[in-house]
Amino acid sequence: SLVKLGRSSEAIADYDYILNDWTSDYTERSLISVSKVLMDEKKYNEAIVYLKRLETTADYKVHYTYAINNLLKAYNALGMADDMKKYAEIIKTSDKASEEEKNSSDLYIGKSFLLKADTVQAVKAFNNVVAKTKTLAAAEAKYNLAAIQYAKGDYKTSQKTCFDLINNMPSYDYWVAKSFILLSDNYLALKDKLQAKSTLLSIIDNYEGKDDIIPTAKEKLAKIN
Template identity: 30%
Template structure:
């Protein structure tokens, strides 16, 4: 009789009827406790509960059966983690998170801690709980190198960058450069280093990131262009105007993008600073003819044009240019109209 019940439980288990399998296995355990079949039934019961992602019920039941209550800690470690992983893989992130949290609470030094942290982080991220996810990814990164280190670095770096914590994102992206196991992830690292350093205003590290990009093969064209522009901006901030001018010329071929428009303006500005006023004015008129959609940079060009007029002694043209900006520029909070007011006031003070 007990053998038949075990076989019936196995039949139910193999056909996915786990609740019925549990019933049969419990009948054997409770009614034929002293038999070899009872031991087989315990194994079958465990497998059925694991398949149902309900190992906690297995643990609870096992504690009630005399002689079977002491579950090996290693077995519990493995089963509890497996249940959480199965739930995660099936897309049941809410239940998976609960089981994985239980696992980490009960087995803080268990055999699957990094796995559990990673899948729990992914669950939290899917729920929009990015701060919790970041803490988990950070814990994985801080542990010795493991199978989740690379992806955790990518995720931690991205979340830190989104939080505008550019110091942390730069650190993670630098570590990813060493950990990257594919050319694609190395590019992710280099792009992240470039953008993080740029956002920090760290000109030296921005230029260093660009140099790494230039030494790397198979860099996407858009990243190459971004790197050139950011290097130009970094050199500009360091007053390395000759170097900046070279790179701004490389990114000023079009003025549809904001980077292209700014690059064209910076060329005109640097030429003006070098007293190459005719060349600067030529660049300004080229920009005007290109009809850039970026009104801010268009206005900056006209402001620069007024400065050139002042240098040339044509105060009337300078005033006309400034008054034109004042009358037609519609944005009040980007500093353009403030600059116009300052320049017009200077002309007034000098009776020009």
């Protein structure tokens, strides 16, 4: 397909032709295809246009669920708190969403409160996620709780929360590594420079992901030195 050939803009033009001519399952699948391309390319504002159309016209449960879940992801990527909260609430109360999607919705509700600096409501939402599930969403929620504790100067509690995530959710490498970085921040705040450095060095030596973890750890280590 044109998408696989890296010619996604041509593919989208073809899909647009279909969308203007049809109203059917074929149209819904085309809306999904276009929005998926745009989401993969991080063109969130453009993806939202197609996802909103799918949300309002979908006859198929699975397509509607795809639309609302991806609208939530797009608004999250754009940091649009009100829309994040709106779609998280829709998912939370939808009979078409899975239990896991409903449980994870509180993560986004918490993040929307964080964007508005309402840490009290954010903590409530994150605690809800952690209480209901042990998935990736719970790992991110737990990390956010530790980050809030650190920001409030409650370094010992933040350390405890970090260790809780590291020990009880070891399969989520990214959030475990983020927790180690936050641990080093806590050590530094508690004047334990040696422990802060060794924690960062252990991440640099052992983490295998190709994301922001290693650059962040190196940057923080350079500042300690």
